[in-house]
Amino acid sequence: MELDKRHIVLGVTGGIAAYKAAELVRELQRAGASVQVVMTHAATHFVTPVTFQALSARAVFADQWDDRIGNNMAHIELSRGADAILIAPASADFIGKLANGLCDDLLGTMCVARKCPLLVAPAMNRQMWTNPAVRRNVAQLRTDGVTLFGPESGDQACGEVGPGRMLEPPAIVEELVAFFAPRLLAGRRVVVTAGPTYEPIDPVRGITNRSSGKMGFALARACRQAGAEVRLVAGPTTLPTPAGVTRTDVETAREMCDAALDACAPGCDIFIAVAAVADWQVTNASAHKIKKDEVGTTPELAFAENPDILQTVAALPNAPYCVGFAAESKDLARNGEQKRRRKGVPFLVANIGHETFGCDDNELLLIDEHGMKPLGRASKDELARALVAEIAGRLGKPATGSGQ
Numbered sequence: 461m462e463l464d465k466r467h468i469v470l471g472v473t474g475g476i477a478a479y480k481a482a483e484l485v486r487e488l489q490r491a492g493a494s495v496q497v498v499m500t501h502a503a504t505h506f507v508t509p510v511t512f513q514a515l516s517a518r519a520v521f522a523d524q525w526d527d528r529i530g531n532n533m534a535h536i537e538l539s540r541g542a543d544a545i546l547i548a549p550a551s552a553d554f555i556g557k558l559a560n561g562l563c564d565d566l567l568g569t570m571c572v573a574r575k576c577p578l579l580v581a582p583a584m585n586r587q588m589w590t591n592p593a594v595r596r597n598v599a600q601l602r603t604d605g606v607t608l609f610g611p612e613s614g615d616q617a618c619g620e621v622g623p624g625r626m627l628e629p630p631a632i633v634e635e636l637v638a639f640f641a642p643r644l645l646a647g648r649r650v651v652v653t654a655g656p657t658y659e660p661i662d663p664v665r666g667i668t669n670r671s672s673g674k675m676g677f678a679l680a681r682a683c684r685q686a687g688a689e690v691r692l693v694a695g696p697t698t699l700p701t702p703a704g705v706t707r708t709d710v711e712t713a714r715e716m717c718d719a720a721l722d723a724c725a726p727g728c729d730i731f732i733a734v735a736a737v738a739d740w741q742v743t744n745a746s747a748h749k750i751k752k753d754e755v756g757t758t759p760e761l762a763f764a765e766n767p768d769i770l771q772t773v774a775a776l777p778n779a780p781y782c783v784g785f786a787a788e789s790k791d792l793a794r795n796g797e798q799k800r801r802r803k804g805v806p807f808l809v810a811n812i813g814h815e816t817f818g819c820d821d822n823e824l825l826l827i828d829e830h831g832m833k834p835l836g837r838a839s840k841d842e843l844a845r846a847l848v849a850e851i852a853g854r855l856g857k858p859a860t861g862s863g864q
């Protein structure tokens with residue numbers, strides 16, 4: 461799992477977003493981390509320590525005079541061995557405290573006494589977030605090497621709309637994974653196509669391909685976590701956008717081609733075509749629903765071939781490094797290699813088997829000019845991370861080491 465063996469001290473401060481910290485504990489655990497919760501007194505007004513104790517299966521601390529730690533040095537003991545202290549939600553007050561190194565409670569003292577990285581997910585009303593004093597304190601945190609996750613813009617608990625909303629727990633976990641991930645694609649620009657395309661026959665019917673979009677979205681997430689700037693061009697899917705990824709939604713292959721070319725134009729380094737693109741579009745699509753009783757007979761559909769997006773991008777002057785995907789039903793290796801050559805791409809990833817549609821698992825065969833390499837069955841997230849390493853290796857960029 462992405463956060464296996466990571467130990468995180470989760471600092472919860474006093475804001476209404478504290479209720480989301482309970483879900484965050486679960487998400488962190490799901491990703492493999494162990495979690496020690498430390499709260500400010502204000503936070504205990506929003507959520508009780510019992511909630512966090514039950515979820516984390518560890519005693520929760522809020523008081524610097526707590527005598528449950530033998531040497532009375534909770535501020536030292538609780539963060540030793542931690543991979544990071546994550547403050548979520550971080551109130552304006554606590555950010556001010558961090559910016560000034562104040563030690564008047566357990567969590568503040570622990571942050572000053574820490575040996576590990578400090579990560580902060582702010583949560584506050586939009587007026588507070590834009591207040592000059594808060595801006596100053598946030599700038600000071602950045603100068604001090606503190607990493608900020610969010611905030612995002614949106615509906616606020618007070619009824620207002622604007623910046624200051626805490627990232628949702630899954631997005632915070634994604635940011636955390638990215639923080640620890642090797643920065644294999646730092647400074648790279650990546651465009652990923654994902655999902656199916658949809659070619660209308662009439663306003664209610666269409667032709668599509670089987671694709672959940674999961675592999676493409678996992679790759680977009682993994683590229684972003686490896687430090688790349690990622691643009692995702694997605695066909696119809698209900699999957700959530702990976703944190704920090706810029707997404708363009710499209711429907712038809714033509715739209716996907718235009719969006720991909722647009723995204724590739726300004727200095728894209730890597731193009732990864734994961735989308736299952738419809739090979740044909742219906743040229744005599746009807747503007748109105750085709751009625752069975754009005755047509756009287758089976759409707760005749762006329763088709764025209766869609767552009768091959770991957771081949772088009774690969775043929776661009778100054779083309780990015782192109783990675784294709786292939787779903788073959790037989791002769792995977794031979795057909796995969798032929799496809800790689802035909803499309804003019806250096807690297808092709810073949811799906812082994814068809815039962816992977818919509819699943820969370822997959823099995824891949826990597827094909828390049830030097831030969832083939834299987835990547836055994838694993839989750840799409842794990843395979844995506846392995847693929848990022850393979851792509852980074854082929855680009856010849858030496859690994860710059862892990863974020864931490």
Ligand code: C5P
Pocket residue numbers: 653713733734735736737738739766767768769770771783784785786787799
């Ligand atoms: O030819 P085939 O559809 O099997 O090729 C698969 C690869 O080509 C995938 O990477 C897919 O995203 C890409 N492709 C494309 N545009 C098309 C058809 C396929 O980019 N029209």
